[in-house]
Amino acid sequence: xxxxxxxxxxxxxxxxxxxxxxxxxxxxxxxxxxxxxxxxxxxxxxxxxxxxxxxxxxxxxxxxxxxxxxxxxxxxxxxxxxxxxxxxxxxxxxxxxxxxxxxxxxxxxxxxxxxxxxxxxxxxxxxxxxxxxxxxxxxxxxxxxxxxxxxxxxxxxxxxxxxxxxxxxxxxxxxxxxxxxxxxxxxxxxxxxxxxxxxxxxxxxxxxxxxxxxxxxxxxxxxxxxxxxxxxxxxxxxxxxxxxxxxxxxxxxxxxxxxxxxxxxxxxxxxxxxxxxxxxxxxxxxxxxxxxxxxxxxxxxxxxxxxxxxxxxxxxxxxxxxxxxxxxxxxxxxxxxxxxxxxxxxxxxxxxxxxxxxxxxxxxxxxxxxxxxxxxxxxxxxxxxxxxxxxxxxxxxxxxxxxxxxxxxxxxxxxxxxxxxxxxxxxxxxxxxxxxxxxxxxxxxxxxxxxxxxxxxxxxxxxxxxxxxxxxxxxxxxxxxxxxxxxxxxxxxxxxxxxxxxxxxxxxxxxxxxxxxxxxxxxxxxxxxxxxxxxxxxxxxxxxxxxxxxxxxxxxxxxxxxxxxxxxxxxxxxxxxxxxxxxxxxxxxxxxxxxxxxxxxxxxxxxxxxxxxxxxxxxxxxxxxxxxxxxxxxxxxxxxxxxxxxxxxxxxxx
Amino acid sequence: xxxxxxxxxxxxxxxxxxxxxxxxxxxxxxxxxxxxxxxxxxxxxxxxxxxxxxxxxxxxxxxxxxxxxxxxxxxxxxxxxxxxxxxxxxxxxxxxxxxxxxxxxxxxxxxxxxxxxxxxxxxxxxxxxxxxxxxxxxxxxxxxxxxxxxxxxxxxxxxxxxxx
Numbered sequence: 001x002x003x004x005x006x007x008x009x010x011x012x013x014x015x016x017x018x019x020x021x022x023x024x025x026x027x028x029x030x031x032x033x034x035x036x037x038x039x040x041x042x043x044x045x046x047x048x049x050x051x052x053x054x055x056x057x058x059x060x061x062x063x064x065x066x067x068x069x070x071x072x073x074x075x076x077x078x079x080x081x082x083x084x085x086x087x088x089x090x091x092x093x094x095x096x097x098x099x100x101x102x103x104x105x106x107x108x109x110x111x112x113x114x115x116x117x118x119x120x121x122x123x124x125x126x127x128x129x130x131x132x133x134x135x136x137x138x139x140x141x142x143x144x145x146x147x148x149x150x151x152x153x154x155x156x157x158x159x160x161x162x163x164x165x166x167x168x169x170x171x172x173x174x175x176x177x178x179x180x181x182x183x184x185x186x187x188x189x190x191x192x193x194x195x196x197x198x199x200x201x202x203x204x205x206x207x208x209x210x211x212x213x214x215x216x217x218x219x220x221x222x223x224x225x226x227x228x229x230x231x232x233x234x235x236x237x238x239x240x241x242x243x244x245x246x247x248x249x250x251x252x253x254x255x256x257x258x259x260x261x262x263x264x265x266x267x268x269x270x271x272x273x274x275x276x277x278x279x280x281x282x283x284x285x286x287x288x289x290x291x292x293x294x295x296x297x298x299x300x301x302x303x304x305x306x307x308x309x310x311x312x313x314x315x316x317x318x319x320x321x322x323x324x325x326x327x328x329x330x331x332x333x334x335x336x337x338x339x340x341x342x343x344x345x346x347x348x349x350x351x352x353x354x355x356x357x358x359x360x361x362x363x364x365x366x367x368x369x370x371x372x373x374x375x376x377x378x379x380x381x382x383x384x385x386x387x388x389x390x391x392x393x394x395x396x397x398x399x400x401x402x403x404x405x406x407x408x409x410x411x412x413x414x415x416x417x418x419x420x421x422x423x424x425x426x427x428x429x430x431x432x433x434x435x436x437x438x439x440x441x442x443x444x445x446x447x448x449x450x451x452x453x454x455x456x457x458x459x460x461x462x463x464x465x466x467x468x469x470x471x472x473x474x475x476x477x478x479x480x481x482x483x484x485x486x487x488x489x490x491x492x493x494x495x496x497x498x499x500x501x502x503x504x505x506x507x508x509x510x511x512x513x514x515x516x517x518x519x520x521x522x523x524x525x526x527x528x529x530x531x532x533x534x535x536x537x538x539x540x541x542x543x544x545x546x547x548x549x550x551x552x553x554x555x556x557x558x559x560x561x562x563x564x565x566x567x568x569x570x571x572x573x574x575x576x577x578x579x580x581x582x583x584x585x586x587x588x589x590x591x592x593x594x595x596x597x598x599x600x601x602x603x604x605x606x607x608x609x610x611x612x613x614x615x616x617x618x619x620x621x622x623x624x625x626x627x628x629x630x631x632x633x634x635x636x637x638x639x640x641x642x643x644x645x646x647x648x649x650x651x652x653x654x
Numbered sequence: 655x656x657x658x659x660x661x662x663x664x665x666x667x668x669x670x671x672x673x674x675x676x677x678x679x680x681x682x683x684x685x686x687x688x689x690x691x692x693x694x695x696x697x698x699x700x701x702x703x704x705x706x707x708x709x710x711x712x713x714x715x716x717x718x719x720x721x722x723x724x725x726x727x728x729x730x731x732x733x734x735x736x737x738x739x740x741x742x743x744x745x746x747x748x749x750x751x752x753x754x755x756x757x758x759x760x761x762x763x764x765x766x767x768x769x770x771x772x773x774x775x776x777x778x779x780x781x782x783x784x785x786x787x788x789x790x791x792x793x794x795x796x797x798x799x800x801x802x803x804x805x806x807x808x809x810x811x812x813x814x815x816x817x818x
Contacts, residue, residue, distance in 0.1 A: 069703045070720070098706025099718060103797075111712045116717050507751045512697070514791040532696060532790070533754065576722070594725075596756040620756035623726030627765075639721055645734055648690055649718040652738040 002059040003125055004035040005118060010097055011456035017101035019111040023066065023118055033041055034058055042067050043076055051077070052084035056386040061086065062125040066094035066118045071523070087130035089638060091573065095273040096120035117649055123650040127643035131575035136617045138571045139223030139323040144561055145216060145505070148176020149548060150540025150555040151328035152198050157559035159207035163566060166320065167202065168230055169212045171259070173277035174199055176330050180260065182361040182369075184548055185411040186443035190366070192276060199278040213283060215501075217270040217317060219325070219508045220597075221242035222620060223535030226322045234313040235272070235283035241308035244280030245378050246272055248309070249301035256288035256365070262333075262356045264374075265366040270300050275364060282308075287482065324535050324562045325509065327519055328555065329502060331541040334390025334398060334495040343389070343463045343492065349375040350487075351463055352469050353389075353494040354408055361415050371419045373488050376468075380488035382425040383416050384472045385409045386460045392431060393493025400516065402495035403545040406434045409493045410444045426453045427485055429460050429474055437549065456483060463490060490636060511536050519546045529558040537561055576638030577619035578626055584633035585611040599623060636649035680709040687741035689805045691718045691800075692727050694759070697748035697789045704793030705800075711796055716744065723747065724785075725758025729769045735771040737779055744806035746799065752789060759787070781806045782813075 005027040009015035020038040027036035032216070035058040038046045042065055054060055063086065065077050070093040070381040076148030078088035096114040103186050104110040142158050144151045148171030155165045155288075167174060167587045177201070178184075181191035202208050206408070219231040258267035260274055269289040270283050282300075290297035291311065301309040333355050337346030344351050350373050352360070371381055387409055393404035413426045435441040447453050460474035469486040476483045506513040511531040512520035519542050522530040534632040540546060546554065561599040578599070580591070591612050597620050603613035614634070623636040635641065693699045699720050702799035705712065721727055724747030732743045745766055754757040773783050784803050788796045 031729075044813065050774065069699075069706070071700055071703055071772075095718075098703040100706075102706040102709055103712045104714050113714050113717075120719070138741065159796075192773045249729065469754060503751075510754050510756060512700075512752065512790045514789075520791055532700070594761060619757055622723040623721065623760045624755070626762050627726050627728045628761070636722070639726060641728070644719055644721065644731060646732065647719050648735045648740075649738050651690055652688060652735065652740055 001032040001062060001126060002034045002058065002060050003030075003032045003064060003122060004051070004054050004058060005030075005033055005064045005066065005122065006042050006047075006054075007036070007038040007096075007118070008047070008065065009038060009040045010067060010101075011041065013134040014067070014097050014101040014114075017104055017107055017110045018096055018114040019107060020114075021099075022111055023114050026115055026563045027041040027118055027122070030119065032062075032126060033058060033122060048076075048083075051080055055070035055081070055084035055086055061090060062128060063091045064094060064118065064125050065091070066096050066114070066121065067337070068097040069093075069095045069099070071491075073390065087132075090125075090128050091126065092121045092125040094118045119650045120407050120647040123646040124643045127640055127646060129637070131637050133572040133575050134616050135570040136224060138566065138568065139226075139321050140164070140566045141320075141322050142324050142326065142566070143167065143226070143228055143320070143322040144326045144328055146176065146328035146330050146542065147171075147174030147202075147210070147212065148328060148330040148540060149178040149195060149198075150330065150542070151176070151326070152195075152202055153328050153555035154286060154328060154539050154551045154559045154562075155208050155584050156198065156201055156205065157321075158562060159205045161559075161563050162207065163563070164207050164209070166209045166211055166322070168214045168216060169210070169275065172213045172235065172281060172283045173273050173279065174210060175274075175276075175278070177355070177546060179276075180273065180355060180358055180362075180365055181366075182358045183411060183415060185407045185524050186437070186439045188414070193330060195279075196276045199276070210279060211318075212279060212281075216505060216508060219510075222597075223565070224323045226325060226535065228320050228322060228325075230318045230320060232316040232318055234315050235281070236286065236289075236309065236311055236313050237277065237282045237284065238308045238310045239281045241306045242281045243306050243308075244272060244282070245305065246282070247305065248282055249298050251303045253297065253299060254288050254290045256285045261359045261366050262353065262358055264295050264356055268641050279528075280400050280539070324537065324652055326537045326539055326558055326562060327505070327509065327511070327531075327542050328539040329505060329542040331496045331545070332499045334402075336395075336492055336494050339390055339396040340492075342461065343386075344465075346565040348463060348465055348470055348490075349373075351490045351492065353492050354405065354412065355494065357412055357491045361412070361419065362398070369419065371416060378478050378488070380424065381422055382427070382485065382487045383413075383420075383487055383491065384470075384487040385426070385428045385491045385493060386414055386472075387428065387430040387493040388395070388459075389492040389494050391493075391498065391580070398495055398497065398516070400545070401434060403434070404547045405493035405495060406430070407437070407440055407443070407547065409491075410435075410447045410453075410489060414447045414451050417451045417453070422452070426451075427472075427487075428455045429454060429458060429472070430455060431457070431459065437547065458483070496541060498542075502542070509533060509536050518542065522613045529561050530556060534564065573617055575620055576636070577616060577621045578614045578623060578634050578636050579631045580612045580614055582611040582613070584631050586631055587611060588630060590628050590630065594622075594624050594628045596622065596624070609621045663776040667776075685812055687715050687804065687812050688739070689742040689744060689804060689807060690735040690740045691716050691717045691744040691746065692721060692731055692746040693718055693745070694719060694724045694726075694754070695720055695722050695782070695786070696754035697752065698746035698796070700790035701746075701792050704791060705796040708793045710793050710797035712800045715804050715807075716800055720723050723753065723758035724754075724762035725755065727765075729765050732769060732783065733776075734780075739813065741810075741813050742782045742784070742803065744800070744803050746788050749789055750789040773785040779810060779812060
């Protein structure tokens with residue numbers, strides 16, 4: 001056996017804390033190691049060339065690169081080793097950066113640890129075998145979860161490229177949060193004017209199937225071959241007949257909270273969220289429907305000209321196959337009523353959230369765009385905006401910046417002047433102004449100078465009602481004094497949070513999420529739209545707070561990644577899977593019991609008995625069966641037991 | 655502080671631990687404790703990466719072995735580590751519900767709950783063994799887990815002798 005060890009400086013990232021030359025020198029003393037060198041940047045072109053040259057010159061049959069995390073560059077180096085003429089799986093990585101140089105400061109200590117890590121990697125390398133990938137067919141259909149602007153953009157891009165796309169959306173219409181917005185910053189163009197044509201495109205595109213009022217029930221399979229159970233929720237309306245005429249909505253006697261209008265005014269128990277909904281179909285919220293609650297009514301059924309009402313409808317599970325999945329589940333607005341009791345906790349009628357204000361401003365909203373006080377209907381004379389509500393606030397467990405509130409507050413301040421007249425006093429309480437996008441800073445400046453919106457730097461500690469006004473008590477930290485404003489209307493720049501059910505969905509998809517429920521990307525810079533689960537991609541605010549330009553850009557980026565994946569006809573599977581040595585198999589079938597993927601099967605032998613056999617294209621390589629097999633006759637390629645034990649032994653030998 | 659030694663090990667469970675009697679105690683000296691960590695690729699290994707990227711400083715006593723899933727970990731690995739002289743063994747994977755392979759961590763949980771309960775029968779104080787969950791985004795939590803575990807093991811000091 002001829003092992004080569006390459007120890008990376010990574011500039012000063014590793015070499016600043018680890019004596020890499022010493023580690024390389026010591027590596028030469030290890031059994032089977034015939035070549036060791038330290039390289040400034042091993043992942044660079046000359047670095048990779050040095051590895052390939054050493055493979056040729058020194059006839060290496062195993063390569064150990066001691067550098068960063070395998071999550072960073074394992075794929076890079078496998079390709080490099082393959083280019084040098086070795087099987088790519090005769091390669092092992094020793095992580096002396098993330099797991100050593102970056103977490104220690106003392107050079108002798110870090111060098112000893114790095115040395116141990118290299119020894120372990122060499123020990124494992126000795127046990128490596130050449131592995132070979134299989135090829136499987138791939139399904140080229142794509143599932144997009146979420147029908148907001150991210151999902152719409154990704155779906156249209158993919159459909160344009162000729163792929164079949166299914167959008168699953170849990171509301172009855174696509175459009176998401178953007179459909180609720182009045183105008184968009186910094187151009188003040190109308191949100192619906194930009195979005196609704198794209199929604200219609202989705203509805204009319206022959207390559208796009210809309211499954212609205214549906215939720216993901218279960219996901220199984222793997223990249224190229226996902227099987228997804230989709231729950232079609234009972235809308236109590238036969239959508240193949242419904243024509244969206246809204247007569248039922250007009251005649252329905254029961255009121256229900258209006259999710260689309262963020263609870264400003266009630267809607268009806270049978271509802272269509274907004275006039276431009278796609279698809280424009282009615283649904284009944286049964287918990288508010290008079291018929292479902294009391295057994296009497298059926299008015300909608302009587303007035304429907306299309307005879308579309310179906311009180312007997314039940315949820316239905318539809319199973320579909322996909323090759324790739326795009327998660328575009330968007331965002332929720334922070335629940336400020338629970339989080340901020342000091343702002344009245346929702347009890348003060350003239351304190352509303354930013355999204356509610358969008359609906360108030362919107363011409364097709366419940367008030368036809370009339371900005372007014374909800375307490376008495378009067379036009380406001382003083383409007384106060386409070387930024388960072390449920391954002392950059394550790395006391396409500398939202399330490400992150402929601403990234404859009406500074407800008408939408410500036411936009412709403414401008415629109416307030418536009419709707420109510422320039423003589424209306426507008427104040428914005430802020431912590432910092434974050435206007436980092438193209439044209440954003442100029443926009444905020446314009447709002448301040450041209451529109452005369454008064455920006456006060458400081459937090460608001462309390463909102464309370466007094467003499468028909470909402471008293472805003474805060475501090476101006478620039479002047480260093482307390483301020484109190486008697487406002488007619490207070491708008492809270494409520495932050496962004498992960499939507500309800502995000503964690504549960506992530507668990508169904510086997511993808512990672514952070515402590516706030518945002519989906520975790522493969523790598524923040526190198527793989528920003530991929531997840532660590534092959535075939536599952538991210539778009540929009542599902543991954544973190546984002547504004548519309550960033551969301552659309554990311555969705556198109558995601559679409560191109562999906563296209564890259566599905567441009568192939570066959571997909572190489574990972575060869576790091578379980579294999580059964582059948583001669584020792586005792587047919588206990590424990591492997592079948594524990595496998596999450598049903599990869600092991602009973603295979604008939606020539607003598608008529610049955611032994612376990614792992615279906616290569618189904619196995620995902622977790623190794624649960626390996627640790628379960630009572631006779632140790634299953635092994636996991638790439639992670640054989642003897643390699644793991646050798647690694648452990650190597651650490652403890654001293 | 656020496657561990658209590660027993661003279662037999664229960665080899666039946668995994669066929670692993672050899673029944674060797676404990677080596678006579680001798681001063682283990684002031685050597686730093688050595689801890690073997692076995693972590694899953696998707697959550698805890700990546701969580702340790704996140705800790706590294708965030709420069710969350712940690713004590714240098716831990717050596718990590720990467721496996722695809724905690725479900726891959728045979729309790730034998732932990733016992734072998736103790737047999738070879740590890741002063742502590744740390745096992746970490748994905749939080750319940752978050753397993754990359756859906757349920758591998760549940761199988762791990764059953765095994766390691768049992769192992770945790772029986773490990774003192776082998777003469778190893780339970781403070782030398784820990785299994786936990788750290789996700790890929792929990793760099794700071796990883797730092798905390800490692801720091802706490804190492805300081806707990808340091809309180810007991812290095813194990814004397816090698817065999818179980």
